[in-house]
Amino acid sequence: MAIRSVKHALDAAVDAARWAPSVHNTQPWTFSISENEISLRADTDRKLRVEDASGRELLISCGAALYTMRTVMSCEGFEPVVRVLPDPDRPSLLATLQPGAETQADESIKALSGEIERRRTHRAGFADVPVPDKLIDRLVSAAADEGAKLTPVRSDAAVNVIAALTQAAQGVQAQDQRFSLEVIRWARPPGSGRSDGVPAEGYPREAARTEPHFPQRDYAWGHDWGSQTNQGASTATGVAALLTTRGDSRQDWIDAGQALQHVLLHASAYGVSAAFHTQALEMELLREFMRQELCSGEYPQMIMRLGVTFDEKGSMRRPLSEIIW
Template sequence: MAVHTAKQALDAAVEAARWAPSVHNTQPWTFVMSEGEIGLRADVDRKLRVSDASGREMLISCGAALFTMRTALRGAGVEPVVRILPDPDRPALLATVRPGAESEPDERTRALCGEIERRRTHRAGFTDLPVPRRLVEALVKDASQEGARLTPIGSPQAVEVVAALTRAAQGVQSGDRRFSLEVIRWGLPPGSARKDGVPAAGYPREPVRTDPHFAQRDYSWRHDWGSEAGQATQAATGVVALLTTPGDSREEWIAAGQALQRVLLHASAYGVSAAFHTQALEAHHLREFLREELCSGEQPQMIMRLGITFEDKDSVRRPLSDLVD
C-alpha cells in the first residue's frame, strides 16, 4: 500500500484536491480535518457573484475536488466513504470523506493519480491530431458512472450552433463591465505572485480562432498580457462535448463536477486536454435553448472541447495553509 495510516491517506487526499480544476482557477473550497475525516466546504467568498450567482459553477468545481480526493484515497490504498450534503443546517458543507476498508489500487487508479497534478486546462485551439474514438467512448462511460452524461457532438451543424451560442454569450459579457471586471480579477499579469487565478502564460494574448470559432474568455482585457505560443499551429477545434445531468439540484452539480474530473484525468492519461466554454451556460435563455434543443431535456452543466496539444502550461495553487482548518 502506498500509505500506511489513515491520517497519511487524508493528508494525501487534501494535497491532491487542491489541484482540481475550477472556474477561472478560483479554487472555491476549504477543508476541515477532524475525527478521521475530511469536510469539503464551499468557499462562498470565491463565488463569481456576476456570472455564477446560483453557485452552480462553484459546486461543479468543488465536485471535481471531491472526485480528486476519492481518487487519491484509493491511490493511498483505502476505499473512500463519502456523504454528500450531510448536514442541511450547514449548506456550505458539501461532503465528508473518510477512509474505509483497505484496498490495493489497481492500474487505472494509479494512472488517474498520476494525472492529478499534470492535468492542465487548455485555452486555445488544438493540433490536428485526432482524439481516438475508443477513448471518447470510454470517457462517456466515465461520466455515466458518476451520474452524468457526456455527449460528443458529431453533427457539424450542432457544433456550429454551440459555437455560435458561445460567441453570442461572450459578446454580451464583453460589453458588460461587471462581467469584464470579474474575469480580469482572475486573469493574472506577468510575474504575479498570486496562487489562484489564470497565469499570463496560461491564456493567449490574442484570440486563437478555430473553425467553427469558439470564443475564449478575454483574460487580457485592455492589457498586453498572455502567451503567443502555439497560435499559428494549434487552431483545431477538437471534439466538442456537452456534460449534462437529469436535473439541476445541488447534488447534481456536485455529481457533474465529479464526472468532469473523472473524464479529465482519464483523458489526460492519454495526452488529451480540455478547453471549457461556460459563457452560454451563464445566460439563462441560452442555457435553456441548449437544454431543449441539444440536450434532450437534460441540464447542460459544461461545454468542452477535447483535443491534443503539445504546450506545457504552468498552473498555480494556493498552499494548504490557506485551505485547511
C-alpha cells in the same frame, strides 16, 4: 487499520484536491480534517456573484475536488466513504470523506492519480491530431460512472450552433461591465505572486481562430499579455462535448464536477486536454435553449472541446495553509 497510514491518506487526499479544476482557477474550497474524516466546504467568498449567481459552477468545481480526493484515497489503500450534502442546516458543507475498508487500487485508478498534477486547462485551438473514438467512448463511460452524461457532438450543424451560442454569450458579457470586472478580478498579470486566478502564461497572446469559432475569455483586458508559443497557430476545434445531468439540484452539480474530473484525468492519461466554454451556460435563456434543443431535456453543466496540444503550461495552486481550517 494503521493510524499513521490513515493520517497519510487524509493528508494526501487534501493535498491533491488543490489541483482540481475550478472556474477561473478560483479554487473555491476549504477543507478540515477531524479525526478520520475530511470535510469539504464551499468558500463562498470566491463565488462569482455575476457569472455564477446560483453557485452552480462553484459546486461543479468542488465536485471535481471531491473526485480527486476519492481517487487518492483509493490509491492510498482505502475505500473512500463519501457523504454528499450531509447536513441541510450547513449548506456550505458539501461533503465528508472517510477512509473505509482497506483495498488494493487497480492500475486504472493509479493512472488517474498520476494525472492530477499534470492535467491542464487549455485556452486555444488544438493540434490537428484526431482523438480516438475508443477514448471518447471511455470518457463517456467515465462520466456515466459518476451519474452524469457526456455527449460528443458529432453533427457539424450542432457544433456550429454551440459555437454561435458561445459567441453570442461572449459578446453580451463583454459589453456588461459587471461580467468584465469579475473576469478582471481573476486575471493575473505577468509576474504576479498570486497563487489563484488565471496567469498571463495560461493563454496565448494571439490565439488563432478555430472553425467554427469558440471564443475565449478576455483575461488580458486590453494588455499585451499571454504566452507566445507555436500553439497559437493551432486551429483545430477538437471534439465538442456536452456534460449534462438529469436534474439540476446542488447534488447534480456536485455529481457533474465529479464526472468532469473523472473525464479530464482519464483524457489526460492519453495526452488529451480540454478547453471549457461556460459563457452560454451563465445566461439562463441560452442554457434553457440548449437544454431543450441540444440536450434532450437534460441540464447542460459544461461545454468543452477535447483535443491534443503540445503546449506545455505551468499551473498554480494555493498552499495548504490557506485552504485547511
